[in-house]
Amino acid sequence: MREQFDVLHRWSEERGHLMQAIGGIPYYYRRFGYEMAVYMGHGHRIYVQDVSGKPSSGNEGEGSPRSYTLRPAAASDARFLSELNGRGRGRYLLTSSRDEGLWRYEVAGRDPESDESLEVRIVEDAKGEPAGYLCHARDLRNGALEVYGYELASGLSWLEVTPFVLSELVEIGHKRASGEEKLASLTFVFGDQHPLHEVIQEPPLYRLDRHDHYAFYVRVRDLPGFLRHIAPVLEQRLAASVAAGHTGKIEVSFYDGGLRLELERGRLSGVEDWIPTVEERGDAAFPDLTFLQLLFGHRSLDELDSAFADCSPGEGDARVLLRALFPRRPSDLWPVC
Known part of the structure; x- marks a missing residue:
């Protein structure tokens, strides 16, 4: 199965796809770099x-x-x-x-x-x-x-x-x-x-299934590249917030890796991989792939904070910026197949 996913991911990358999504059984697809991050309603x-x-x-x-x-x-x-x-x-x-x-x-x-x-x-x-x-x-x-x-x-x-x-x-x-x-x-x-x-x-x-919060599994291989691709959307959100025209940076930790987002007068001027250290732990932290839930609007910053003890949504400017950049938003995927 892993070899099949390797082939699928290679084909997807050759076609220029920035992400993949799949609906499937609980947990299994986490083994291949996927996170439940886009709502799948039962209706x-x-x-x-x-x-x-x-x-x-x-x-x-x-x-x-x-x-x-x-x-x-x-x-x-x-x-x-x-x-x-x-x-x-x-x-x-x-x-x-x-x-x-x-x-x-x-x-x-x-x-x-x-x-x-x-x-x-x-x-x-x-x-x-x-x-x-x-x-x-x-x-x-x-x-x-x-x-x-x-x-x-x-x-x-x-x-x-x-x-x-x-x-x-x-x-x-x-x-x-x-x-x-x-x-x-x-x-x-x-x-x-x-x-x-x-x-x-x-x-x-x-x-239907009112207690079921099932979701599509999502994989993003190149997270900095994906964020650069959606920069116009992020900049529009920032312009409509209290942080319009903001200049600064946010360092987001995933514990074994992370991201640095740089803002200049309300524009996303840079997104790069970043590694946290004992001295530099970053402005916010999200365990495993939970940041994808925030990125795709599946969970709000406060919801992730409540659900995961090792999630740190940040304080002060960082928290305001993350809320502005990544609000909770509904999705509706009607698969094309």
């Missing part, structure tokens, strides 16, 4: 009995709610899908980029029998204009119809559209049911910042 569930029927569309001229339906997406919808998905990605730190070509593949290129194949549908208003999109599994899984993507165009009310979407999903789920498996619920595998979680409160929307 939320609403039971069928809690989904009301379609709202009455009434007469739009009288100010009654408009009506919405779902239709199968076509390859010609790729631009709409890509643009809408791009806007939704703005809620998150890490997402999967899906261009028009990839959406055409999702809609018309995948083998329908593939485990990764989804049904992509367009949300349409009463005039047949596209209002959003929805992606769901082709079959029920343990009595649930799983939904992996849901976005609406700008200017539309999630409160108004969502009841129609839920009702149509229930109809689809019932059609997918068999004699042995009936539709019991809809599950939504979205990031925590998705608008659906605000539109439908808990209950009737329930978090």
Whole structure:
């Protein structure tokens, strides 16, 4: 297995990849330089009995709610899908980029029998204009119809559209049911910042595995190089903080190694490997690979401080700077495979 990872890492480096991520069993991938550092949510569930029927569309001229339906997406919808998905990605730190070509593949290129194949549908208003999109599994899984993507165009009310979407999903789920498996619920595998979680409160929307904090394993071979690559983002965060325009340095210890970050008038002027000593222990310390949890927004500085006795989040300027540079941010990875 180690030889396989060596080959994989070599191929990734040849392609210019700065990081790798994998979802897998507990602990195992730590052996190969990985740390759980990007949230992997199990989603939320609403039971069928809690989904009301379609709202009455009434007469739009009288100010009654408009009506919405779902239709199968076509390859010609790729631009709409890509643009809408791009806007939704703005809620998150890490997402999967899906261009028009990839959406055409999702809609018309995948083998329908593939485990990764989804049904992509367009949300349409009463005039047949596209209002959003929805992606769901082709079959029920343990009595649930799983939904992996849901976005609406700008200017539309999630409160108004969502009841129609839920009702149509229930109809689809019932059609997918068999004699042995009936539709019991809809599950939504979205990031925590998705608008659906605000539109439908808990209950009737329930978090699955509410005590499970599982995450994607992440590996960054060249940490200084990665930080230099994302320097524009770090500088934007600094500019929006109380440390805008700051000049100074932060020495971060990993006990058997570390980093030195140099700032000049709010710009990241240098990032280099650094080795702590007995005399120079650094401004902050993170054991093993836990710094990756901070880097990818999975845990805040204070959360790491509480979770690890040998984590030292720093004091004074260093603590303020680390909080500004590495805030807790949600991610939503929809794997491209």
